[in-house]
Structures are given as structure tokens and as C-alpha cells.
Amino acid sequence: MAKLTFGGGVHPYDGKALSKDKPMKTIIPTGEMVYPLSQHIGAPAVPVVKKGDRVLTGQKIAEAGGFVSAPIYATVSGTVKGIEPRRVVTGDLINSIIVDNDGLLEEVAYTPHEPDKLDKKEIIELIKEAGIVGMGGAGFPTHVKLSPKEPEKIEYVIANCAECEPYLTSDYRRMIEEPEKLVEGLKIILRLFDNAQGILAVEDNKPDCVKILTEMTQNEPKISVAALKTKYPQGAERQIIYATTGREINSKMLPADAGCVVDNVDTIVAVYHAVKEGKPLMNRIVTVTGDAVNDPRNFYVRIGMNYKDLIEEAGGLKCTPEKIVSGGPMMGFALFDLNVPTTKTASALLCLTHDEVSAMEPTPCINCGRCVAACPSRLVPTRLAVLSEHYDEEGFVANDGMECVECGCCSYVCPAKRHLTQAIKSMRKNVLGKRKKA
Numbered sequence: 397m398a399k400l401t402f403g404g405g406v407h408p409y410d411g412k413a414l415s416k417d418k419p420m421k422t423i424i425p426t427g428e429m430v431y432p433l434s435q436h437i438g439a440p441a442v443p444v445v446k447k448g449d450r451v452l453t454g455q456k457i458a459e460a461g462g463f464v465s466a467p468i469y470a471t472v473s474g475t476v477k478g479i480e481p482r483r484v485v486t487g488d489l490i491n492s493i494i495v496d497n498d499g500l501l502e503e504v505a506y507t508p509h510e511p512d513k514l515d516k517k518e519i520i521e522l523i524k525e526a527g528i529v530g531m532g533g534a535g536f537p538t539h540v541k542l543s544p545k546e547p548e549k550i551e552y553v554i555a556n557c558a559e560c561e562p563y564l565t566s567d568y569r570r571m572i573e574e575p576e577k578l579v580e581g582l583k584i585i586l587r588l589f590d591n592a593q594g595i596l597a598v599e600d601n602k603p604d605c606v607k608i609l610t611e612m613t614q615n616e617p618k619i620s621v622a623a624l625k626t627k628y629p630q631g632a633e634r635q636i637i638y639a640t641t642g643r644e645i646n647s648k649m650l651p652a653d654a655g656c657v658v659d660n661v662d663t664i665v666a667v668y669h670a671v672k673e674g675k676p677l678m679n680r681i682v683t684v685t686g687d688a689v690n691d692p693r694n695f696y697v698r699i700g701m702n703y704k705d706l707i708e709e710a711g712g713l714k715c716t717p718e719k720i721v722s723g724g725p726m727m728g729f730a731l732f733d734l735n736v737p738t739t740k741t742a743s744a745l746l747c748l749t750h751d752e753v754s755a756m757e758p759t760p761c762i763n764c765g766r767c768v769a770a771c772p773s774r775l776v777p778t779r780l781a782v783l784s785e786h787y788d789e790e791g792f793v794a795n796d797g798m799e800c801v802e803c804g805c806c807s808y809v810c811p812a813k814r815h816l817t818q819a820i821k822s823m824r825k826n827v828l829g830k831r832k833k834a
């Protein structure tokens with residue numbers, strides 16, 4: 397049963413007005429393009445080109461390195477300059493294919509399909525071959541997510557249109573400018589699950605999107621639109637499943653265990669491009685915003701182009717940013733170097749001024765309990781952070797630390813500016829790493 401919201405959560409300043417009303421702008425990149433071989437969860441992709449090869453836009457340059465992996469495609473034409481480690485947004489050095497862009501954008505020929513004439517296996521194969529991964533940030537290969545053990549038990553395909561992260565407006569622009577691709581993409585995914593209903597789950601701070609999508613789906617008996625209460629992290633997988641279906645999952649469960657599949661807007665549109673037009677994943681929408689940017693807006697970006705060039709396209713900086721973040725302010729990565737490539741999971745580039753960043757140093761906990769009230773996973777963040785700081789792994793797990801969804805609500809509400817999420821996140825990473833090795 398739909399609840400349309402969840403317990404806990406916060407209402408941060410959303411900063412969306414900076415970019416939401418400007419139409420998307422397409423960028424034609426110049427210069428070198430960088431394609432990290434690990435831009436998804438799972439095995440790195442394996443290069444199928446070598447230095448000196450000429451490549452075309454839409455040509456496969458790396459194949460999947462296993463079932464849980466995804467191929468990578470050139471997004472411009474040019475010459476392979478080399479395959480070497482390059483810095484990515486997380487600060488890690490990742491082996492990458494470098495293409496010297498010739499500016500000609502010469503393209504391979506694509507084969508469009510009639511989705512209604514394809515069977516389930518053919519649809520999954522097209523999604524797999526297109527290199528689609530969760531573009532909301534997770535990067536989990538979509539063909540794996542869409543291949544649960546018991547597809548007949550999937551009752552809901554939830555299109556995650558919440559876009560609850562402050563400042564981000566790329567899904568909003570997509571719903572305003574290309575809603576038909578979202579609806580068609582959802583219909584394609586629904587063809588994989590005989591017993592499923594589609595839910596377009598939108599936060600109620602986007603009434604125009606709710607209206608457009610409701611009108612577009614009025615003759616689609618298998619699709620409904622849910623207007624969810626606006627609250628962060630409404631778009632987190634567990635929270636959106638609870639809000640739309642009343643079902644709960646924990647860290648040991650997959651959405652499929654609750655009869656659900658959740659995909660974000662850009663991922664569903666990528667499915668549309670792959671199946672209907674036969675095009676691999678080459679583009680995504682990136683919000684470039686923040687008070688330090690001259691012309692905040694959304695860009696239609698060819699994956700592989702440099703972050704520095706994105707800022708230039710947004711009119712450059714009007715002052716030195718206090719903080720630059722890849723992704724949203726709650727869950728994104730602070731960047732120390734702008735010379736990094738956009739990837740399949742790059743949703744936003746935020747350039748925040750001093751006023752936008754609370755630059756206070758953390759002070760001791762005053763036991764106010766706000767972090768507990770804000771936590772959507774019903775945890776005690778302050779206790780978990782202390783356990784993490786003391787490397788008490790056993791205590792951390794016993795206190796349900798692994799149920800944290802890393803949403804950042806606790807840090808956001810903490811008046812002492814304690815780095816709660818950061819501490820909890822690093823302990824979770826530790827425990828997950830050990831579980832994988834075991």
C-alpha cells in the first residue's frame with residue numbers, strides 16, 4: 397500500500413531554482429576524451445582497441461569483463477591515444493582508454509527495433525550490449541538488475557523520478573523535455589515482468605512533471621503516477637520502495653525480494669535508446685550548478701568529456717568555489733582536481749560558495765538527538781560514528797550499522813557539524829570489503 401513518504405529524513409535547502417527552468421544544452425566536446433574501464437559496479441571492462449586505432453562514435457571500445465560488468469563505447473570519433481591510468485572523481489587512478497577527438501563525430505550505423513516484436517531475452521541482450529548501468533549514481537549493470545531469479549514475482553517496476561538530492565535538476569529537465577522517452581522506456585522494462593505494474597514516483601515539488609506524466613499515461617493501464625511527499629532521501633531505494641508500496645527491505649535484501657525493481661530516470665531513458673534506437677549508452681544529463689557558477693544549467697553531455705570543460709560551458713566561475721562536488725551535496729564526492737572525466741554515473745557538478753558551505757569545524761556531540769530523529773533507517777548515528785571512530789567493527793554491526801543507506805541526513809542536521817556519515821561510511825566500506833573477501 398502506498399505511503400507516499402517514509403519515517404525520518406530532512407528538508408535541506410534545495411537550490412534547484414538555480415538551474416531548473418533553463419532548457420538542456422547540448423555540448424559538443426573538443427579535445428581528449430577519457431573512458432575509465434571501471435565506471436560501474438563489477439569487473440572492469442576489457443579494451444578491444446589499441447593505441448593508434450581509429451574509432452567512430454558509438455563503436456565499442458571495451459567489452460564487459462564478466463556478467464556483472466558493462467561494455468564502454470566511444471562517444472566521439474578519433475584516434476586511441478593510449479590506455480593508461482587516469483584520475484577519476486573518487487581520486488582513484490583507474491585504467492582508461494584515451495581518445496583524441498577529431499571533432500568529426502563520425503558515427504557507426506545503429507539498428508532500431510520494434511520493442512513489441514522482441515522477446516524478453518532479446519530485450520535484456522540489447523540492454524546488456526548497450527552498456528547500461530544505474531545512472532543515478534550506483535552504476536550497477538542494468539541487465540543484471542532486470543534479470544532476477546524469479547521475474548514472475550516482480551510486482552512493481554518503480555521509475556525513481558524523485559530527484560531528492562538538493563541542487564540536482566537533470567531528471568526534472570528530462571521529465572519536462574523528453575517525458576515520452578521515460579514512459580516508453582518504462583513500457584519496455586515492463587515487458588520483462590508479466591505480473592508487474594509500473595509506478596512513476598515523483599516528489600510533489602514537481603507538480604508539472606506529475607501532470608505531464610499523468611496525462612501521458614492515462615491510457616496505460618499498467619502504469620500509474622505517485623506524487624510522493626518531498627523529503628530527503630525520498631529517492632533512496634529503500635525509502636522509495638516503502639513510500640510507493642509500503643514494503644520494507646534491509647541491507648541483506650534486494651528490491652526483488654520485495655517484488656520490486658527500481659530504476660532511475662536516465663537509466664530508463666537509456667533503455668529506450670538501446671532497445672528502440674539500437675544506440676549504446678553514450679550520453680547523460682549533467683547539472684552544473686552552485687552560486688559560484690555564472691550560468692547554472694543542465695547539459696546533455698557525451699560521457700568521457702572533462703569536468704573542467706563543463707564549467708567553461710556554464711560560463712565559467714564567478715568566484716573561487718569553497719567546495720566542488722561531483723554529484724549532489726548530500727551524497728556526492730568533493731573534488732580536489734577538475735581534470736577528471738564524466739562517466740556513466742556523473743549526475744552533477746556543484747561549485748559552492750563559502751555561504752553555501754557550512755565550513756564550521758566539528759565540535760563535541762551535545763546529545764541533542766537530532767541525528768536519530770532524522771535517520772530514515774531508524775539508527776543511532778552518533779553511536780555508530782563513535783563505534784567507527786574506535787574501529788569497533790563488532791559493535792558497529794551489532795548496532796545495525798550496515799543498515800545505513802549513506803544518505804547524509806544525520807550530518808546535515810547535526811548542530812555540532814560532526815562528520816557522522818563519513819565515519820559510518822568508512823566503517824561500512826571496511827565491513828563490506830571483508831565480507832566480499834570471505
Ligand code: SF4
Nearest residue numbers: 771800801803804806
Ligand atoms: S546513519 Fe546512515 S541512514 Fe541514518 S541518517 Fe546517517 S547516513 Fe542516513
Ligand code: SF4
Nearest residue numbers: 761762764765767810
Ligand atoms: S545531531 Fe550531532 S550533536 Fe546531536 S546527538 Fe547527533 S551527533 Fe550529537
